[in-house]
Amino acid sequence: MSTQQKAPLIAFLAANVISICGTRLSAIAIPWFVLMTTGSPFKTGLVALAEMLPLVLCKAAGGPLIDRLGAKRISVTADAASMFVVALIPLLHSLDLLSFPGLLVVVAIAGALRGPGDAAKGTLVPDIATAAKVPLERVTGLESTTERLAGLIAFGLAGALIALVGEVNALWIDAASFGLCALLIKRWIPTLHNHKQDDAEEGTYRQQLHEGWTFLRSDRLLLSLVIMIAITNLFDMAWSAVMLPVWIRDNGFGPPEISLVLVSFSVMATLFAALASAIGDKLPRMLVFTAAFLICGAPRFVVMAFDSPLWTLVVVAATAGVGAGFINPVLGALFIERIPRPLLGRVNSLGDAMAWIGVPLGGVVAGAMIATIGMTPALLASGAIYFLATMSPLAFGRNENWGGRQPRRRRSDPQETTDHQVAAASPQ
Numbered sequence: 001m002s003t004q005q006k007a008p009l010i011a012f013l014a015a016n017v018i019s020i021c022g023t024r025l026s027a028i029a030i031p032w033f034v035l036m037t038t039g040s041p042f043k044t045g046l047v048a049l050a051e052m053l054p055l056v057l058c059k060a061a062g063g064p065l066i067d068r069l070g071a072k073r074i075s076v077t078a079d080a081a082s083m084f085v086v087a088l089i090p091l092l093h094s095l096d097l098l099s100f101p102g103l104l105v106v107v108a109i110a111g112a113l114r115g116p117g118d119a120a121k122g123t124l125v126p127d128i129a130t131a132a133k134v135p136l137e138r139v140t141g142l143e144s145t146t147e148r149l150a151g152l153i154a155f156g157l158a159g160a161l162i163a164l165v166g167e168v169n170a171l172w173i174d175a176a177s178f179g180l181c182a183l184l185i186k187r188w189i190p191t192l193h194n195h196k197q198d199d200a201e202e203g204t205y206r207q208q209l210h211e212g213w214t215f216l217r218s219d220r221l222l223l224s225l226v227i228m229i230a231i232t233n234l235f236d237m238a239w240s241a242v243m244l245p246v247w248i249r250d251n252g253f254g255p256p257e258i259s260l261v262l263v264s265f266s267v268m269a270t271l272f273a274a275l276a277s278a279i280g281d282k283l284p285r286m287l288v289f290t291a292a293f294l295i296c297g298a299p300r301f302v303v304m305a306f307d308s309p310l311w312t313l314v315v316v317a318a319t320a321g322v323g324a325g326f327i328n329p330v331l332g333a334l335f336i337e338r339i340p341r342p343l344l345g346r347v348n349s350l351g352d353a354m355a356w357i358g359v360p361l362g363g364v365v366a367g368a369m370i371a372t373i374g375m376t377p378a379l380l381a382s383g384a385i386y387f388l389a390t391m392s393p394l395a396f397g398r399n400e401n402w403g404g405r406q407p408r409r410r411r412s413d414p415q416e417t418t419d420h421q422v423a424a425a426s427p428q
Contacts, residue, residue: 007131011188012124013146015181019079020150022177028262029161029170030107031241031363032255034100041242041370045101045363048241052360055118056353057113060115063349064208071123071345072189078117079182085110087175119349120268124189125336126344133188140332141277148325159257182353212346215339221402222338222351225331226390227354231389232297233380237362238369239300243379246370247304264318272325280391285402286393289330292391295323301383305376334402380385 035044066074088106092098129139161170216223241263248257276283303316339347369378 022174049361051111058115063346066345075120141329145326192381234358236364242366268321292323305379
């Protein structure tokens with residue numbers, strides 16, 4: 001691969017690391033700030049709701065816009081705007097103007113911008129694979145690896161940064177990360193597919209949105225996976241945003257111990273996502289996907305429910321990272337292979353939004369469960385639901401084609417033999 005071919009892939013991966021790293025820093029800083037200043041798990045969950053609900057709604061509604069204007073343009077615009085919005089939090093805090101309702105408003109706007117911005121980045125993957133002349137699963141695997149790496153870097157530094165400069169000041173780093181991400185994508189990411197500008201030819205925005213839903217609804221495998229991931233994402237958010245901080249606080253620890261748990265997870269997830277990018281095309285997708293979720297899901301809740309020592313939670317979190325490393329490479333390539341390129345923006349956005357629909361409720365659900373039934377029953381109930389959701393691919397996907405070197409051809413794909421064939425021909 002020449003240097004010119006490498007440039008888009010390297011820029012995309014660098015932008016992914018920078019953007020996610022900043023976001024993960026704020027994911028620790030803001031919940032911990034709210035928990036320490038209010039002492040309320042419910043308010044901590046409310047902040048997560050304020051960010052994630054607009055994110056999910058705007059991600060779902062933004063798909064046709066990505067298909068019309070192009071993923072690159074939407075990504076750059078959303079990141080540039082996010083830089084200014086996120087910077088408002090430390091700015092208003094320094095001026096003593098940041099009330100709790102004001103924080104909710106700013107976080108909600110940031111979430112609304114992140115929705116289409118994140119979806120647009122995922123839609124760039126086929127163009128990057130084509131420009132770099134690499135298999136599709138290589139890009140999705142490396143994308144997942146850099147996401148895990150960003151989490152590792154962010155979670156590793158978060159505790160020290162919060163202790164050094166305070167929770168809100170760490171958000172200046174988050175704001176800067178969005179600006180740098182916009183610059184990298186603007187300069188280095190190619191635009192290989194033209195997007196029609198004639199709305200009459202393409203149909204109305206509402207018709208395009210409905211077309212994406214019709215395709216997703218008709219694909220039994222993709223729809224069942226989206227529903228499963230929506231459930232597991234809800235409880236992942238419940239665990240990370242509320243249950244883990246509360247458990248850490250109740251056991252006499254603080255932000256450094258939160259970082260320790262999350263870093264142990266991220267180290268292993270990063271290493272095994274890299275492994276998945278190298279050997280993903282040789283693995284049975286359904287088996288790997290189900291086993292990965294079994295490892296990374298319910299055990300985290302169970303070990304906390306039995307009030308195990310901190311080192312036990314760290315070991316279980318590291319083991320969970322092994323499974324988590326394989327999930328996104330398989331899932332990303334599966335979606336891109338099964339969705340025709342002209343519909344990728346709207347279907348991918350809808351799928352992402354549905355998968356994230358439980359995320360805004362995760363923190364609120366966790367806070368309500370802890371308040372009503374107590375910490376231990378809440379953890380055990382969450383682990384049980386997570387396990388049942390994890391087993392759903394065996395029930396709904398056993399007879400479906402999970403793809404690979406020869407993914408299934410669909411009669412509903414309008415351009416199956418044109419530009420979509422580039423993605424479909426790449427082994428997974």
